[in-house]
Amino acid sequence: MRRLAAALLMLLAGGLLSGCARVAQDRDHVLSAIDGTERLSRSYTYAVSADGHSVSATAVIADDFRYRVDASRDGHPVASEIVDDDALALRFDSDGALSATGYTMLGGSAVPQSPANHGGASSATDANVGAGSAAPQLPANRWLVDPKGAASLAQQPPPTRSSGDPLADSLGALEYVRAAVIQAQTVRRYNPQSESYRPKLDPFPAPAAGIIRYDLVPQDLPPREQVGTGNIGLANRAPGVPFFRLMAIYVEHGLVREVREQIAVEPRLLDSESNLAARLGDFAPGVPSSAPVERQGRLLLAAVNRQLRHGGQAPVEPRTMHLTFTTLGSAAPIALPQDATPTDLSALGVHGLLLYEMS
Amino acid sequence: MRLRLGIATGVAAALVGAITVQNTLLAASPAPQRATASFAWVPATLQGLGVHRENITGTLGQDRRVLWVDQVGLYSLRRGKELEATLEVGRFTASAPWQSPDFDQTLAGQLGTTTPAVARLGGVRVYIGTTRGLGLVSWFRSGYMFILGIRTTYATPKELIRRALELRP
Numbered sequence: 274m275r276r277l278a279a280a281l282l283m284l285l286a287g288g289l290l291s292g293c294a295r296v297a298q299d300r301d302h303v304l305s306a307i308d309g310t311e312r313l314s315r316s317y318t319y320a321v322s323a324d325g326h327s328v329s330a331t332a333v334i335a336d337d338f339r340y341r342v343d344a345s346r347d348g349h350p351v352a353s354e355i356v357d358d359d360a361l362a363l364r365f366d367s368d369g370a371l372s373a374t375g376y377t378m379l380g381g382s383a384v385p386q387s388p389a390n391h392g393g394a395s396s397a398t399d400a401n402v403g404a405g406s407a408a409p410q411l412p413a414n415r416w417l418v419d420p421k422g423a424a425s426l427a428q429q430p431p432p433t434r435s436s437g438d439p440l441a442d443s444l445g446a447l448e449y450v451r452a453a454v455i456q457a458q459t460v461r462r463y464n465p466q467s468e469s470y471r472p473k474l475d476p477f478p479a480p481a482a483g484i485i486r487y488d489l490v491p492q493d494l495p496p497r498e499q500v501g502t503g504n505i506g507l508a509n510r511a512p513g514v515p516f517f518r519l520m521a522i523y524v525e526h527g528l529v530r531e532v533r534e535q536i537a538v539e540p541r542l543l544d545s546e547s548n549l550a551a552r553l554g555d556f557a558p559g560v561p562s563s564a565p566v567e568r569q570g571r572l573l574l575a576a577v578n579r580q581l582r583h584g585g586q587a588p589v590e591p592r593t594m595h596l597t598f599t600t601l602g603s604a605a606p607i608a609l610p611q612d613a614t615p616t617d618l619s620a621l622g623v624h625g626l627l628l629y630e631m632s
Numbered sequence: 633m634r635l636r637l638g639i640a641t642g643v644a645a646a647l648v649g650a651i652t653v654q655n656t657l658l659a660a661s662p663a664p665q666r667a668t669a670s671f672a673w674v675p676a677t678l679q680g681l682g683v684h685r686e687n688i689t690g691t692l693g694q695d696r697r698v699l700w701v702d703q704v705g706l707y708s709l710r711r712g713k714e715l716e717a718t719l720e721v722g723r724f725t726a727s728a729p730w731q732s733p734d735f736d737q738t739l740a741g742q743l744g745t746t747t748p749a750v751a752r753l754g755g756v757r758v759y760i761g762t763t764r765g766l767g768l769v770s771w772f773r774s775g776y777m778f779i780l781g782i783r784t785t786y787a788t789p790k791e792l793i794r795r796a797l798e799l800r801p
Contacts, residue, residue: 311752312757336752337752338753338790338793358788358790359789421787424790426760426767426782426784426789427762
């Protein structure tokens with residue numbers, strides 16, 4: 274009997290180990306697909322919905338030194354960027370693309386933010402202040418080109434969160450996905466036949482034939498009875514972005530075809546296995562458990578973000594993201610606009626370096 | 633600031649050092665013959681810069697370590713007398729696993745003072761790092777390692793990189 278128990282234990286251990294290996298393999302497969310995709314010329318669309326607004330972009334990447342991206346917000350063009358080796362061409366159609374650059378648009382022009390004009394002043398007087406200062410003034414609604422605007426070989430850190438700049442966010446979309454894959458507790462191949470699969474909690478479509486879907490599975494909180502009281506210990510830390518993130522990566526022939534992401538609080542409150550609802554009071558004291566889930570989620574989000582910011586961590590910003598590759602292995606030729614106005618764009622900072630992979 | 637050739641050869645010595653065999657048994661054996669080389673496929677001009685082969689016989693002669701390369705050529709790229717860049721080309725020995733990404737990354741990682749990032753240009757993995765006053769760009773092709781050192785003040789480094797990537801041994 275003891276031998277049988279030992280043998281069963283061995284089988285169980287072996288099964289667990291092979292399961293762990295499988296999970297590790299799934300993560301490796303996704304990372305390999307990201308690597309392979311980044312090596313190719315490609316075109317894609319990138320769409321984010323957050324806070325009642327939508328940002329979308331279309332990008333054509335010939336290689337890491339040649340690309341074009343056109344971004345819009347709520348259906349209106351925001352900005353476009355073309356990099357052709359050392360040359361940079363930019364077009365700003367609204368100030369939505371400038372928030373991350375330190376510039377804002379005044380009186381139809383983009384001027385650097387300063388204590389005098391920071392805050393979105395809109396009068397002609399303020400615009401003239403920008404025009405009269407030493408800082409460059411960038412005309413809007415036309416192409417500007419700097420032949421050396423993308424000449425820097427300086428490295429840029431890979432994005433791990435949304436910057437608010439639709440140009441940068443769309444260009445760094447795959448690297449954002451890579452960071453999410455690395456952060457995720459578990460990467461698991463989609464299997465609707467699995468006992469652990471819960472269709473009601475799956476916001477993403479099933480993969481088409483020939484496509485493998487991999488899911489980032491967020492970590493669950495430890496049950497209330499397993500953790501102590503107070504704010505001591507890892508178990509009582511406010512859950513961060515990976516806890517609230519669901520992401521599905523669709524892979525075909527070893528290349529990423531599509532990525533869908535949802536960062537949201539309510540689905541995690543509704544997921545009993547997450548233990549979030551049971552531990553609501555740990556992170557948002559005073560929120561009644563009888564309150565509607567929507568209200569619980571709103572109050573919890575505010576409380577969690579206060580704690581995350583206090584700890585120097587990225588806040589949770591609910592959103593949905595959809596990245597779709599339209600071509601892989603080819604891309605339309607990248608050309609600078611013919612009618613661009615020569616402009617010194619060096620004050621906008623480093624542009625034009627898509628160094629996706631840090632060796 | 634004008635860079636002198638001395639600095640260029642100093643950089644070359646550092647680059648040669650980067651392709652030293654990291655194997656103590658091999659390093660203990662007599663160093664093989666290695667030679668400075670003039671590669672015929674290196675053009676006379678590159679993106680308008682004059683390309684001139686530099687004499688690094690002395691630098692190579694002082695280095696008694698076993699290297700992964702058996703031929704090395706160092707070229708200066710000048711606009712007039714002004715040194716704008718250097719191009720070093722090393723031909724790998726038959727035993728060098730230059731087609732291994734790990735090997736390439738290890739060699740590229742020994743250049744400069746920063747961990748290189750990887751850009752993909754025309755299907756080639758290009759390692760980009762920096763050292764004081766220089767961008768260091770390296771890639772591997774057809775059994776050769778290319779190292780392009782570009783002054784950070786050079787106006788169009790990416791176009792120069794793209795032209796250099798067109799070199800075919």
